[in-house]
């Protein structure tokens with residue numbers, strides 16, 4: 001029976017797992033091994049034949065094949081070569097490149113090129129260029145400067161993608177598509193042009209049905225903003241004072257949807273023209289919140305993310321944040337991205353770009369340490385990646401990314417990490433199918449809600465309060481508990497988790513409150529912190545006492561909410577949390593327990609001895625309100641207490657800086673051990689194991705080298 005690529009992925013519907021009977025990629029292209037027992041992963045490279053003399057293509061393909069690479073991703077920035085003038089399509093060069101790659105059994109993911117429109121296009125159609133948040137039109141010359149709603153840009157983006165699809169639908173080399181490139185990134189994440197304003201007005205008319213409804217929802221009576229025609233509604237550009245919060249939140253939603261509908265146009269065409277190919281797009285995920293990725297990836301086959309840990313390191317240093325965030329921050333931030341990527345579609349995800357050397361545009365990021373690229377590769381696979389594309393093959397000697405190092409240096413010699421990457425590919429191929437298809441075990445969920453993130457960005461309440469920072473901190477606090485974490489949305493089912501964390505759940509809708517209520521009633525443990533349930537989905541403050549719709553579940557009301565500046569606050573712990581006092585960072589919700597038990601109190605000022613942390617037994621479950629913005633070790637200690645209370649037990653104890661993930665299938669179990677530190681580490685194993693890389697038995701204490709990795713099968 002013929003099973004299309006998409007049907008296969010859907011029917012496999014994976015939960016990372018058990019349903020897979022044959023290697024994922026055996027269903028895709030003629031070059032992939034069709035029989036069980038061989039490599040199920042995509043292990044490729046991002047390649048630019050458009051930037052490489054044709055005389056070198058054969059050498060490149062041969063070297064890739066010799067290194068065991070399975071595939072390339074190409075052409076996502078080659079619009080000007082593929083359509084040098086409007087309607088004049090030139091694919092001969094790309095066809096020749098594909099022929100060379102196919103000769104060496106290198107499969108191809110084709111990128112549609114809409115992230116970088118060519119100069120002829122912006123000269124003919126200057127209004128496709130986006131307008132930024134200050135009302136200034138950007139200029140062509142970089143990338144990601146186009147407006148997602150502009151009809152001309154959409155028509156021409158779809159036209160080049162359609163021509164590509166028609167030209168390569170039957171190419172034996174092609175296995176799938178990447179639409180556009182990094183839609184979440186750009187110097188201006190929102191466009192405010194006249195096209196977007198008109199689109200926003202139409203979208204609002206469809207959403208609200210009537211102006212009366214819209215005026216009511218936004219509270220436009222404030223500052224005389226009552227609208228009598230949808231055409232009067234502005235976009236949130238500078239206007240002497242802050243915009244209406246309801247309007248601003250709807251504009252975030254509209255711009256996010258505009259990007260998703262831009263992508264959908266190309267997706268629909270690709271489904272029709274190339275039904276045998278997979279389709280995805282690549283992005284940088286959390287804590288970046290510019291586009292709701294749950295919507296963006298809804299109809300794509302799987303999630304693809306780009307991973308540049310060293311680039312993050314460089315940015316943190318530039319911002320002076322690196323020392324305050326600590327050594328665990330970057331490994332945790334990567335793990336958060338990976339868990340988000342896996343959780344978005346509850347399927348394996350692909351790393352479309354993986355850092356292989358110094359990376360940057362005007363400055364270099366640090367050189368990865370020996371073993372780190374191997375570690376990052378295993379970390380992705382440990383969290384559920386079904387493949388890794390290393391970015392990039394060679395290193396450009398021209399253009400804005402001359403500093404972005406590839407597997408080959410500028411002089412085409414092998415980079416310091418070349419051999420490490422080839423060895424990693426060889427190892428990953430030898431792991432076998434079973435461990436890779438076994439589901440990732442997660443008893444814990446962390447909620448990431450775009451509405452709360454956007455609403456809080458519009459009105460943070462405290463200059464330092466960022467939703468993304470809170471999510472990252474809480475992820476970092478849960479991580480030392482060494483339990484798998486799914487990063488879910490507020491509409492996702494909670495029943496499968498022993499404990500659900502929802503930091504700064506600022507916007508809570510009635511259906512979300514009901515979901516949380518029944519989860520706790522049925523025995524779940526729900527942990528929230530300050531600013532819980534403050535806002536409606538129209539970004540109005542709720543009329544009831546806080547925490548609004550969740551007062552009954554939490555068993556408390558909020559007596560006062562206190563942003564913290566120079567007058568510091570601390571928390572004294574009691575009962576199950578007893579221990580050294582904790583620091584309270586930037587916020588304190590002062591709680592009035594109704595039926596809840598007090599587990600922590602504030603220590604100073606007018607709220608000394610008032611409740612800071614409460615625990616409420618509700619139905620068969622428990623609801624925890626952490627009113628204080630706990631920092632660092634005290635947050636981790638509190639979180640660990642609650643995960644234990646929820647019955648979450650780590651498979652083993654690991655030292656700081658050592659991460660592990662668990663895969664389980666039936667009564668079989670595997671553990672990925674990942675040492676993110678530059679020192680050797682010892683880990684005490686909870687039984688007898690076999691190392692899938694060295695093939696040696698492991699028991700008792702096992703040693704991890706600096707940046708070392710072990711994949712252990714329980715025996």
Ligand SMILES: [Zn+2]
Pocket residue numbers: 130131147148149150191192193194195196197
């Ligand atoms: Zn626009």
